[in-house]
Amino acid sequence: MTSPPPPWALLAELTHSCPLHCPYCSNPLELVRRSRELSAEKWADVLRQAAELGVIHTHLSGGEPLLRPDLAAIVAAAESAGIYTQLVTSGVGLSAPRMSALASAGLRSVQLSVQHAGPAASDRIAGYRSFAAKEQAAAVVRDAELPLGLNVVLHRDNLDAVDAIVDLGVAWGAERIELANVQFYGWALHNRTALLPTRDQLSRARETVESRRQQLAGTTELVWVVPDYFDGVAKPCMGGWGAVSLTVAPDGGVLPCPAAGALPDLEVPNVRDRSLEWIWNSSPAFNLYRGTEWMSGPCGGCPRRETDFGGCRCQAHALTGDAARTDPACALSPDHALVRALAEAPPDDLPPDDARRYVYRGPRPARRERSRG
């Protein structure tokens, strides 16, 4: 077997803990407990291995990575391995001293999440009073002269505010604003009814973003991540299974995509047991849907199979129960009616800004009861 091309990026989920409770969080429903997290020494080892394998970028993410007191040591380890670091944060806990410790450890850039353009709405969606901390975090990043990106997950409750969100990003000094339509995995799948936008909302927002992009050309970059379900096309999820990047979960499990833990038949390899090199090149998990050989149905003979890689395995599994089927988001999929039905479903009766519509992210209620008893 010839080895696959090396990975470019590693998403490091340093912890699943987070003060926020976003109902669309991409973390799995079953969150890893703090006692099972990898140590900073183990992360340093993983990052060294990653650099040897060819990883250029790491996103230090979570949960909220700032909850790790040893974050600066992890940044320093990435930097000394030659890996470019980006912190992905809710902003809660990013004080000026913390920022300067991270910057001297070698942190290169910061991506800050925001839930809405206004404080009350942002706090309602996050399920936590955090807007003021975010505003302060943006200022701290600017003062440290690091590039700031704003990251906003778009859904029914904030798509109409996209213009104001862009204004906010510009006012906070973001060089790049990522407007990412919600993708239905993890908590977002759980909250799909509440989050699913209407087609009208989407086309209005898309037009707004288009005109703002022209207006801001050369100053602020606007990135629009296309919505699931509405376009009849499958997205090239992760640039292909085991093709571009890998995700290391807080407990050391390694996945081809942050959502892949939801696939029931996937045997998740772990950096505690195996080298990253073996995991990337030889593990069954990374080879399961690599390339095009596993494809059947319409993908098998489709000219787009090297472009979109048959779409998303997690979505195929979530909607059809079979991860190896063509992504139902594709209009050529025999299961496409499932996606059409969801996209055309009338919205529920509660107003979009009613917090009762959400199941907030957190430890699962069942577990909470168990630990109480």
Add this chain to the structure above:
Amino acid sequence: MTGWRPALARSVVLRHDRVRRADLLVLPERVVILGGRAADVLRLCDGRRQVGDIVDELAARFPGAPVAAEVPRFLDRVREEGWLR
């Protein structure tokens, strides 16, 4: 352009990738694979050398190459991308 001493923007890293045997510009959300002599030019953008110095050094190193015509244009293009300041 006169007096400009090009330097990489703060968030941009120029590095060699041993695994892929390529020179890269690494940015917050993307990686640019440098072709030809681009890395040789950018390595001289240290904030001390002026454009003229860079041209002279490259002309000495690559005799016969159209350095004087092409390098300033290349540097301008890279600055427009926001990767040089």
